[in-house]
Amino acid sequence: MPELPEVESLRRSLKPYIIGKSIQSIIVHKPKLVSGSGTVRQPLEYKKQEFETQPIGAKITDITRVAKNLILHLSNGQVILVHLKMTGQLVYQDDKQNKVLGGHPIEVSESQLPNQHSHIIFELNQGTLYYNDVRMFGYVLLYPNLDTIYKLGHFDEIGLDPFDSQFTADYLYKNLKNKKSKLKTVLLDQSIVTGLGNIYADEVCFRSGILPTRMSNTLTKKEVDKLYKAITEIIPKAVEMGGSSIANYIMADGSRGTYAREHKVYGKAGRQCVICDATLQKTIINSRTTVYCQFCQK
Ligand SMILES: [Zn+2]
Incomplete structure (x- = not known):
């Protein structure tokens, strides 16, 4: 299980590569990963449809973190919540095959992308972002905005972050x-x-x-x-x-x-x-x- 320092390192490393890029297309191979509200999930076809269509054309404006959740902020107001859980991985690959790779190390990803573990693929105007996951415990969920995630209680049980100024x-x-x-x-x-x-x-x-x-x-x-x-x-x-x-x-x-x-x-x-x-x-x-x-x- 990745701990906070690993997820925060991943966030900081990905940030310069994906901020400002726009989403050209999204392919979801495993609807389960984009369905439900976290741990309770079943594959929902309409979720896959929404995920593959609604963010198209939007720019990634920021990547933030709440506990071990990564949040991609989009220019259309939507947000994408990513939790890698045990075996998830995010890889950004540019048009020259340079890779920024973080999360669970999946050997095949070092030489081949996409591969059998690439379940969600974001084509950006420059480069591609892959969500790869071996055992698929992770999730990548689309929300209309950040408030919705809070209202659903997704972060209710989470205490203060060690980097939070209120943590004294x-x-x-x-x-x-x-x-x-x-x-x-x-x-x-x-x-x-x-x-x-x-x-x-x-x-x-x-x-x-x-x-x-x-x-x-x-x-x-x-x-x-x-x-x-x-x-x-x-x-x-x-x-x-x-x-x-x-x-x-x-x-x-x-x-x-x-x-x-x-x-x-x-x-x-x-x-x-x-x-x-x-x-x-x-x-x-x-x-x-x-x-x-x-x-x-x-
Ligand atoms: Zn001692």
């Missing part, structure tokens, strides 16, 4: 006080702050010296300050470095992210703590492997 240490403290769950559980459920998956949840707990098993309402203000600092340092750094590229996630220019080299605990159970040399421990929280140092984290 006080906000984090107040909201953690109201939760009676393990810290890692709260970080993973996205309800307070979005974008921390298994990798970054472990990393921020380690950086802030807090055990991921701590009940979130027992954290002191001082501890939350450290946690806040860890989140707001680690996430931007990871974006800058193109994310972790663990679980086969690669960034939009096709290069692998390099943040994985910065991991201190994730995937390192049984190895030595970089601070105290003790052996890093492993436990399971919410059926996710969790790694921590029993001495450096309280």
